[in-house]
Amino acid sequence: MSLTSKLTSLLMQAALWLAAFISVFPFYWMIAGATNTANDITGGKFTLGSNLIPNITKFFELVDVPRIFFNSFFVAIAGTFFTLAISSLAGYGFEIFRSKTRDRVFGGLLLMLSVPFAAMMIPLFVMFSAAGIMNTYLAIILPGVASIFMIFYFRQNTKAFPSELRDAARMDGLKEWQIFIKIYIPVMRSTYAAAMIILFMTNWNAYLWPLIVLQTNEMKTIQLVVASLATAYTPDYGLIMVANVLATLPTILVFFLLQRRFVEGMLGGVK
Amino acid sequence: MSGLKLTGLRKSYGAHQVIKGVDLVVEPKEFVVFVGPSGCGKSTLLRMIAGLEEISGGDLVIGGVRMNEVDASKRGIAMVFQSYALYPHMTVRENMGFALKYAGESAENIARRVDDAAKILELHKLMDRKPRDLSGGQRQRVAIGRAIVRHPDVFLFDEPLSNLDAELRVQMRIEIARLHKELQSTIIYVTHDQVEAMTLADKIVVLREGLIEQTGTPLTLYDDPDNQFVAGFIGSPRMNFLPAIVQGGALVLPEYDGQIIPMPPVATALVQDAEVTVGIRPEHFKAGGSAALDVTIEIIEHLGGESFAYARQGKANVLTIATNSGRHWASGQRIKAEFDPASVLLFAPDGARIR
Numbered sequence: 001m002s003l004t005s006k007l008t009s010l011l012m013q014a015a016l017w018l019a020a021f022i023s024v025f026p027f028y029w030m031i032a033g034a035t036n037t038a039n040d041i042t043g044g045k046f047t048l049g050s051n052l053i054p055n056i057t058k059f060f061e062l063v064d065v066p067r068i069f070f071n072s073f074f075v076a077i078a079g080t081f082f083t084l085a086i087s088s089l090a091g092y093g094f095e096i097f098r099s100k101t102r103d104r105v106f107g108g109l110l111l112m113l114s115v116p117f118a119a120m121m122i123p124l125f126v127m128f129s130a131a132g133i134m135n136t137y138l139a140i141i142l143p144g145v146a147s148i149f150m151i152f153y154f155r156q157n158t159k160a161f162p163s164e165l166r167d168a169a170r171m172d173g174l175k176e177w178q179i180f181i182k183i184y185i186p187v188m189r190s191t192y193a194a195a196m197i198i199l200f201m202t203n204w205n206a207y208l209w210p211l212i213v214l215q216t217n218e219m220k221t222i223q224l225v226v227a228s229l230a231t232a233y234t235p236d237y238g239l240i241m242v243a244n245v246l247a248t249l250p251t252i253l254v255f256f257l258l259q260r261r262f263v264e265g266m267l268g269g270v271k
Numbered sequence: 272m273s274g275l276k277l278t279g280l281r282k283s284y285g286a287h288q289v290i291k292g293v294d295l296v297v298e299p300k301e302f303v304v305f306v307g308p309s310g311c312g313k314s315t316l317l318r319m320i321a322g323l324e325e326i327s328g329g330d331l332v333i334g335g336v337r338m339n340e341v342d343a344s345k346r347g348i349a350m351v352f353q354s355y356a357l358y359p360h361m362t363v364r365e366n367m368g369f370a371l372k373y374a375g376e377s378a379e380n381i382a383r384r385v386d387d388a389a390k391i392l393e394l395h396k397l398m399d400r401k402p403r404d405l406s407g408g409q410r411q412r413v414a415i416g417r418a419i420v421r422h423p424d425v426f427l428f429d430e431p432l433s434n435l436d437a438e439l440r441v442q443m444r445i446e447i448a449r450l451h452k453e454l455q456s457t458i459i460y461v462t463h464d465q466v467e468a469m470t471l472a473d474k475i476v477v478l479r480e481g482l483i484e485q486t487g488t489p490l491t492l493y494d495d496p497d498n499q500f501v502a503g504f505i506g507s508p509r510m511n512f513l514p515a516i517v518q519g520g521a522l523v524l525p526e527y528d529g530q531i532i533p534m535p536p537v538a539t540a541l542v543q544d545a546e547v548t549v550g551i552r553p554e555h556f557k558a559g560g561s562a563a564l565d566v567t568i569e570i571i572e573h574l575g576g577e578s579f580a581y582a583r584q585g586k587a588n589v590l591t592i593a594t595n596s597g598r599h600w601a602s603g604q605r606i607k608a609e610f611d612p613a614s615v616l617l618f619a620p621d622g623a624r625i626r
Binding site: 165170172178 | 318321322323342343344345348349350352353354356357358359360369370373374
């Protein structure tokens, strides 16, 4: 190996180590912070401490944890379920059924991707207020169920769905909706798994829109609670880190459970 | 078993017509093969019979009942697809019994019929496997099994062997022939493979650009084609075509330095200087024939049992000569390609056969 290629390899490794550090260190700091007092953290302590149990106890005293987690899980699971149902159905329909206006309608939908959510917040707020659904689970879930990105994702993946399977199912006597449920969904399960992870994380981590539509403490999700802990006059960072760890666990769990299917789905696999 | 009657069957996509009026009768228990070049409409016609494509015009009658608007699952038809189309998330047993389940059959009836089909196709050891755990040949057998369990009036096969390797293709071809004999079923089979068409069919339907060119038994099409297209399409290697001019009751071949060959026996009186096309099958070149062409071999292929020589004179079109006495032939060798003039076919400039 020449000196130049050795040097290039060394520089590349250094860059990768730096990138890995930037990715992993905040995560480690969060875990270490959960075991330390606020003073230790602000004092610059990065090692594990012994204050985990007091931090957890304090968190459970201050926050109605079961209620908050129920809210978060309900919003994330229901949001994921309805978005998957509606977006996959739309993506399947756009790809399978031909019409003269199909591509124009789809183009229009894609164009809407360029409209930022911030621009839609006020009209949505006014609409939801008029509909009387503010401070409800429905208000958090509804704006995201027809996700244009997810419709696009499902349409692209449906291109890999063999048309002969649909023909065979039609010959076997299945109606169109039965083909979708009995054949399409099981065949495309990797695609669904990848979408499920993305949607669960998006819904679980949602902050801005829930902050706008949720008005009472008993409706708050974990992300809003974490944020409210940080707005105290003297924030207790140990407490905040415990809340962060608890808020992160479900997404990690979902990712590891569906990891294999996530990779398959991202590669567009029909298994 | 039911027969089929297609009357003026048409299919259009907007202004583009792909099936332009097909009339065909398929007798009960008949094995009919649709052949034709890519894009001729053979698969579309099959899908129209299956109910997977809407019929734009004409009538489709199966077993005496008009089926144009009847749902695919209620036509008494089962189809075997090119890519097998097995449901990947189901076992072999589930795949085979799926249609029966949706037809409302009892569990015992489904199990009995699936087992019967498995026995016929020797699938019993594979019943609990998923399609991904099967070889190509096994998958194809399952696809056929799935069709058999439905006890259909008509089987449709859409190029079922084209995904298999050469050896498996031969095996499956024999298996399909055996099944037809055993089940005594009406079969419509689409292929572009000459050998499959010639060996399996009771009747071959040659299609071109959405129309039937000729219908007949394999040997009728081979021996007595109606036109140059059918003559060229049926038979492998394909028939040789040479331009010729009628002069003095014989045929002059301009590409062969004006060489003259005798006129084959035709009833039509051909006028002096009429332009015709001479068709000679590669296997009709035989030593001892009374006519001959002087050619130079460009490429020779020895297959063991027979040899194919690709030869020509000057800049004439290459002739294919099939012979089982050409082992000593070599590239560059000049030979006399002898043939019997009586075996030659003549075609008019519009491609119609001159009889």
